[in-house]
Amino acid sequence: MEDPVEVEQVEDPVEKRLLVPEKQASASSVEGEKKVMKTVKRPGVTVSVASKASASTGSVRKRVEPKSPLVDSSSSVNKSSIAAGASRNSNSVSLVRRNSTGGVPEKPSAVSATRRQNNATTMAIAAGKKTTEPARRSLPELRRSSLPSAVAKPSNRSTASETRRSTAMLPGDRSLRTSTSSDVTKQDTVKRSSVRPSLSVSSSSSRRVASSSLDTSGGSTGVRKTVSKVSSPSLRSPSVSSGLRAGSLSSSLDRSSSLSGRRKVATPESRDSRFIVLPQVDIKAADDVRLDLRGHRVRSLNASGLNLSSNLEFVYLRDNLLSTLEGVEILTRVKVLDLSFNDFKGPGFEPLENCKALQQLYLAGNQITSLSTLPQLPNLEFLSVAQNKLKSLSMASQPRLQVLAASKNKISTLKGFPHLPVLEHLRVEENPILKMPHLEAASILLVGPTLKKFNDRDLSREERAIAKRYPAQASLCIREGWEFCRPENAADSTFRFLVEKWNDHLPPGYLVKEASVDQPSEEDACRCHFNFVQDGSISIESQLVLRFQWFLGDRTPSNFTLIPDANGEVHWPKHEDIGKILKVECTPMLGEVEYPSIFAISSPVSPGSGIPKVVNLDVHGELVEGNIIKGHAVVAWCGGTPGKGVSSWLRRKWNSSPVVIVGAEDEEYQLTIDDIDSSLVFMYTPVTEEGAKGEPQYKYTDFVKAAPPSVCNVRIIGEIVEGFTIKGVGDYFGGKEGPSKFEWLRESRDTGDFTLVSSGTPEYTLTKEDVGLCLAFEYIPINFEGQEGESMSILSQVVKQAPPKVTNLKIIGDLRENSKITASGIVTGGTEGSSRVQWFKTSSSTLEGEKGLEALSTSKIAKAFRIPLGAVGYYIVVKFTPMTTDGESGEPAFIISEKAVETLPPSLNFLFITGDYAEGGILTASYGYIGGHEGKSIYNWYLHEVETDSGSVIPEVSGLLQYRITKDAIGKFISFHCTPVRDDGIVGEPRTCLGQERVRPGSPKLLSLQIVGNSIEGTELRVNKRYWGGEEGDSVFRWFRTISDGTQSEIRGAAGASYMLSLDDIGFFISVLCEPIRSDWARGPTVLSEQIGPIVPGPPTCHSLEFLGSMVEGQRLSFIASYSGGEQGSCFHEWFRIKSDGIKEKLTTHDFLDLSLDDVGRCIELVYTPIRKDGIRGNPRSILSDVIAPADPLGVELVIPDCCESVDMVPRRTYFGGQEGVGEYIWYRTKSKLEGSALMAISDACEGVVICGRTLTYTPSLEDVGSYLALYWLPTRADGKCGKPLVAICNPPVVPALPVVSNVAVKELSSGIYSGEGKYFGGYEGASLYSWYRETNEGTISLINGANSRTYEVTDEDYTCRLLFGYTPVRSDSVVGELRLSEPTDIIFPELPKVEMLALTGKAIEGDVLTAVEVIPDSETQQCVWNKYKKDVTYQWFSSEGDKMSFEPLPAQHSCSYKVRLEDIGRCLRCECIVTDVFGRSSEPVYAETAVILPGIPRVDKLEIEGRGFHTNLYAVRGVYSGGKEGKSKIQWLRSMVGSPDLISIPGEIGRMYEANVDDVGYRLVAIYTPVREDGVEGQPVSASTEPIAVEPDVFKEVKQKLDLGSVKFEALCDKDRTPKKIPAMASLERRILEVNRKRVKVVKPGSKTSFPNTEIRGSYTPPFHVELFRNDQHRLRIVVDSENEVDLMVQSRHLRDVIVLVIRGLAQRFNSTSLNSLLKIDT
DSSP states (O other): OOSOOOOOOSSOOOOOOOEEESOOOOOOOOTTOOEEEEEEEETTEEEEEEEETTOOOOOOOOOOOTTOOSOOOOOOOOGGGOOOTTSSOOOOOOOOOOOSSSOOOOOSOOOOBOOOTTOOOOOOOOOSSOTTOOSOOOHHHHHHHTSOTTSOOOGGGOOHHHHHOOOOOOGGGTTOOOBOOOOOOTTTSOOGGGSOSOOSOOOSOSSOOOOOOOBSSOOSOOOOOOOSOTTOTTSSSSSOOSSOOHHHHHHHHHHHGGGOOSSOOOOHHHHHHTEEEOOOOOOOOOGGGEEEOTTSOOOOTTOTTSOOOTTOOEEEOOSSOOOOOTTGGGOTTOSEEEOOSSOOOSSOOGGGGGOTTOOEEEOTTSOOOOOTTOOOOTTOOEEEOOSSOOSOOOOOOOTTOOEEEOOSSOOOOOTTOOOOTTOOEEEOOSSGGGGSTTHHHHHHHHHOTTOOEETTEEOOHHHHHHHHTSOTTHHHHHHHTOOOOOHHHHHHHHHHHHHHHHGGGSOTTEEEEEEEEOOOBTTSOEEEEEEEEEOTTSOOOSOEEEEEEEEEEOSSSOSOEEOTTOOSSEEOOOGGGTTOEEEEEEEEEETTEEOOOEEEEOOOOBOOOSOOEEEEEEEESOOBTTOEEEEEEEEEOTTSOOOOOEEEEEEEOTTSOOEEOTTOOSSEEEOOGGGBTOEEEEEEEOBOTTOOBOOOEEEEEEEBBOOOOEEEEEEEESOOBTTOEEEEEEEEESSSBOSOEEEEEEEOTTTOOEEEEEESOSEEEOOGGGBTOOEEEEEEOBBTTSOBOOOEEEEOOOBBOOOOEEEEEEEESOOBTTOEEEEEEEEESSOBOSOEEEEEEESOSSOOTTTTOEESSOOBSOOEEEOOGGGBTSEEEEEEEOBBTTSOBOOOEEEEOSSOBBOOOOEEEEEEEEEOOBTTOEEEEEEEEESSSBOOOEEEEEEESSTTSOOEEOGGGTTOSEEEOOGGGBTSEEEEEEEOBBTTSOBOOOEEEEOSSOBBOOOOEEEEEEEESOSBTTOEEEEEEEEESSSBOOOEEEEEEEOTTSOEEEOTTOOSSEEEOOGGGBTOEEEEEEEOBBTTSOBOOOEEOOOBOOBBOOOOEEEEEEEESOOBTTOEEEEEEEEESSSBOOOEEEEEEEOTTSOEEEEEOSSOEEOOGGGBTSEEEEEEEOBBTTSOBOOOEEEEOOOBBOOOOEEEEEEOOOOBTTOOBOOEEEEESSSBOOOEEEEEEESSOOOHHHHHTTTTOOTTEEEEEOSSSBOOOGGGBTSEEEEEEEOBBTTSOBOOOEEEEOSSOBBOOOOEEEEEEEEEEETTEEEEEEEEESSSBOSOEEEEEEEOTTSOEEEOTTOOSSEEEOOGGGTTSEEEEEEEOBBTTSOBOOOEEOOOOOOOOOOOOOOSEEEEESOSBTTOEEEEEEEOOOOHHHHHHHHHTEEEEEEEEEEEETTTTEEEEOTTOOSSEEEOOGGGTTSOEEEEEEEEETTSOBOOOEEEEOOOOBOOOOEEEEEEEEOOSBTTSEEEEEEEEESSSBOSOEEEEEEEETTOOOEEEOTTOOSSEEEOOGGGBTEEEEEEEEOBBTTSOBOOOEEEEOSOBBOOHHHHHHHHHHHHHSEEEEEEEEESOOSOOSSOOGGGEEEEEEEEESSEEEEEEOOOSSOOOEEEEEEESOTTOEEEEETTEEEEEEEESSSSOEEEEEOSOHHHHHHHHHHHHHHTGGGSSSOHHHHHTOOO
8 A cells, every 4th residue: 555545536526445455565676677767757747767678568547437347458548648758858856655554665666746737647657668558458468578579479378268377476576566657748648538447457358357567666577467356346446546646556556466376266255355445535636625745854743834724634744754743633624644654653642633534544654652542533444553663552442443554563462452343454464463373363352243354364264263262251351461362261261360350359258259141042031140259268247249230232342331121130132132242240239338340241142042931930829719820921032922822720639640720721710619728730831923832831839728618699599479498598618618507587577586497408488477577598607627607698578478379280172173172270379260261382392481382362261272273283282370359360370282283184175177278378277185284295297198098297397286288288188186295294195187178289370580691692591480389381481682772572493491692682681481381281470581681792712723834943833813702803822832841931922933942842832812802802722732843953153262271171162953962072183273174174184183182171281282272073962963063273372371389388208307399380390499488476487598499407496486388480481480388387396395204102092192203204305305395294183993994084183192082992093194395285194003092090070069059959960081981980979067077978879960958958068979980990089069058048038037936837747547658648647737946846636626636746856856858758757856756747848848847957956066057047
């Protein structure tokens, strides 16, 4: 990067971006090349030009638009605008240009110029041999320019494949440049409208873009190719801005040349990766915003001549003597500030704080030692501090910095690295910190995901992967000065680093043991873990309280923002937090003192799995019958959309499995009587809106208790009427109901008091004494256990006297249709008066009140009733309403008949037929039905030939009472047959009625008459009619013709049912008259149809069509056609060719057809379409010809063109006569030119005539040079018929080809000796020229002096280069061809380093370390190769598989050392060693093998016990076993009192898992692990212990409360059956009360209705009193007072058991050696 970016333009200020190569190339020149200094002088402009005498390149000022995707070299340039560099001279001083991003200072080649009035910026133009040549020479031309002038390189070297070949440029060869410089005046500038937007030179290959690299700083002449596309789409700026200064252009192109190489093919990724994209700067071309004082030896910014102003935007002050920034604060609008190569030492950057708009800052090449005072610049995007004395990059955060170049400093630490949230490029080459391992991974951690390049390279996958293995807090620790270590040790190392910083600020007496955060996941619980342990040396009274606060940051752990209300131990990340990092600060508080917080940082929040899970499940509500309890679930939705979970309740009886409660599927549930003495289970399954289900979770409740007995809704059921029985009821609640009490009381008539009249039963029968009084009912609830609740009572209405009532109600009489029946009954309740009776019918056999009853009569006094027809099939119901003589009516009574009313059998009482017995008449049958309700009676009509036959049924009218007489019934008798059917399906006797006369036919007549057909001449018209009236005979037809005035005339001869229209009918209307005649000659009325017309002429028609002409190729065909159909118009005809596949090909529409070769073997079809004069077309007619025959073969023309050696010669000839076959061709060579008859008789000539070919085409050979060639041609048709032969001869003799050479190649004859080969062509070879060339890795080709023979021997100068063989063909007549170069050889290398032998040190035992040692050969050559060219030695370890001793590679085992693992036992190991030299070559692999690996001594490392530290938790022992395959290792769990060395064995606990209990409270758990190999060999036992076991917090809280009370009672169960059994039966368990106080313990059996309470066990806490637990039953405990008094108790839960045991032990602590208060940490 030579200069800061400044782009100016005369016309429109355009916003551009500049592509600058990242690679900084050296400016050293190639030794032995001369340089000539030339100057070009223009008025007001002085340009210094350095160019090489042997090379010339040109460049013009070009503009590149942003949208240009490729580099174009086709821009037009006015040649007059290019001035020769040597034509004008001027004395000028060259200024030193230095690299501002860390490159080596380049040699003097600067341009000092003053801006002209038009502000046009000129580009550098190279001065060479051709000064007017435009800068668009192709890459091959530039490559040839680097060769010696005596040998011109052929143009065909610039093939696409050669362009793609490239090799990496060696560091030592970066100095090759083409020095260019020029000055273009106002008159010499290129017109913008004629210049294509291009900067680089385009290669001739369309698939790669190669540009010559130009540089103003170098003095050497070299040409390099760039494969990378300058306008790569992925770069931030797609093009280079116009109007660049010469220095900027050369620098840009020079750095782009670092991408070149002959063997490297650029990929899109590599193309993008080779450029740094400078941030965009708004460009303005005006002097008032730009100040350029480079190299003016300015010492102070406050100098009077500087003219600094606030309007300046581009300030260039490099190469001066500035040492302070005082005065820069005035530059408030500056965007680009270049202070490179001054005398700044820093700090002292505070004045830059006013430069808020600064975007690019260049501070390279100073003596700066610190950036700590560099303020935060909100718009700074590019910062260069290369070539200073910085020891670190500590500075303020730069929010928009994208590029940071800090190469060539003394940076040795990353401490204080700033927060750079958008940094993309970081360069720290040539700094001491490069020795730091995995520096790139550390940079990725510090910068974050925005970093794209590190030290001019894309980030490697390996370093990215390594960076991901570091903990989240690594970047913070690096900034604090943490020593970067390997990723597997980083977690412990960073924690220790943070703890050391925290220790001085922690509460006294406390240490941090853990500070971590779980892996956060979307919408899932993320818990932080902060563990403070107390230092035993300090006594602390106050309790340590932790306060939490969560923060959210970006992917890099910086800029954390506080999360509101996130101050708990658990935080739930949201969806928008995915990819971000969480930070939690823990603030310890001890008493009133708040200490500085510590923190933990999480890894990035990962997306949720979408499967929800329940984090916490609780049941709220009092567990008493009748209450409503509610289940509450805390759900982690894990990225899914919150939905409604599935809830269900289960009921679990004592010692039984849970049973689902049907219908209990909500979160709320009301407890019922069935739940008493049961534990409920709340089951919840979370379900998202997407349907994803989580794992169901369960929550058990305690046992449900019964509610106190009570009653509500007490009421009296029944009529309060004398003689009725009433009942008192109520809704009982409160467990199972026992012997509740019921009492009935009657009101006193005198006093109004109530006296008891009945008790013990809820029912009561009203008596005569109760009439006129009220009754009271009292309900006293009592539960099953005898507990009595509050009574409830209710008062009845006044008891009424009984109304009249009917009993013994009956229906008397026969239940048949029309029978008489009577209602009979006994009326009670007074003297019967005018009782009312009403009759009903119903279809139901059962009586349900008045529902479904249909009245048959009104209510009346008469009790007799006659059954009507409507009651048939129904049941009879009578409603009897009793009435007394005083008019009081009683409740009506109903009675239903025992069976339905029966009916009479079905029959017909009459049957007859009415109507007209003639065709078309309607006959109607009538009949009378009796016998109940008629059903579907059967009707049929019959036809009879005579009156006595049975007749045939007429199916069309079956089931109908009417029949319309059809034609089939004429002359026959008609009868009607009816079979009566009742609705219940009973069939009666059928009856038949026969008609009195035969059916008569109807009078003949026509129902319709019309003419069918088109009114067109030649069309047949038909009569369409409908006849009626018996069988039709020969009806009469007459056709009429009617003119337009209505005159009608009969058409003679037209007497049929059809008529053909003729020419005479044209213009007339046609109608027909028809007289219907019956078969018996009866006539009907005549009918005249409607007219049709007028008649129009018929379509034109072609009657005949014939061909005229011969059916032979070359002949002409015509035709003759005859026409009819009105006046002929312009008829249309088409010629078609019928192909072999039947497809028609249209040829022409002319009157004739000339037959061609395409018609041979095919048929011709003519389609003729007749057209009338009025344009009407007729139907086309076609005719098909015979197959067209071919003509005789004929050669029309034969000409031989000019002949040249090896050029294919095709004579020009013309053939006619069918399909041409394989003709005869003979080529003759003759020394003299034959003509006339001699030429025609050439086949007979013998002297000087030689046959040289027998094909149509001929390629002259070397023998034909100077001779004449003649061709004899015998034309032949495809069927073998031959025509007349033709002979032709060439005009000039055959000339030789230009000398060329092909297949130029280099062949290695032996080690170091090569031979050049090539195939000559072009006449006879003369003294051809040979040469040898040497090609460097940069693509530079140079001639090897003195190498001019076919063979060449390699020298030392040829190493790392390639050889090319040059072949210049020379013909015998001294004509010289073009030089051809061979493909370059492989790179010439010295001998490959070898390994003589590989040895292994170490033992082949598991756990031991094997080391591979290589032995180098003793030869002097190998010793030299190893010392000079050896680069790396790689190793690969293998393991044998199976018995065949085949080896498989071990992944990730590439070190010289290998630690033998468990899986290696029984196998052999092999180490493979390969040596790689600096040229990338590898030696043959060398192997070393071990014997069979033996197992090591068994041992256990890193033994620890996992568990949370409470007495209810599960503990597991974990360790890393080694020493062969583990067998049955021994584990023993023990207890250890704090401060005591004694260990107490826990019987039976020998597994890897151990569940703690209250016996472990206050003890340390100790696990002794004795490793045992599978063959029985034991190792040394190892032990691990826990911290003292603490009481679970919930238990601890309850125990402390009860100990504070001093006296507690517990409910328990006792097994009254003392016989030994595994599980006590529910029936054998009895309730007990356990009373505990500070003096004694007592077990009491509670009293009942039949017994008093009884104390079963009583005793103090004096030894041997103790409490025992049962390992296999968490609900049981045993209290032992002495050897004779003990009791086994059972409680509902383990929680309650633990509380009981701890309370008893707490109250008995004065008899214990260790106070339980100290174990529970209770203040006494």
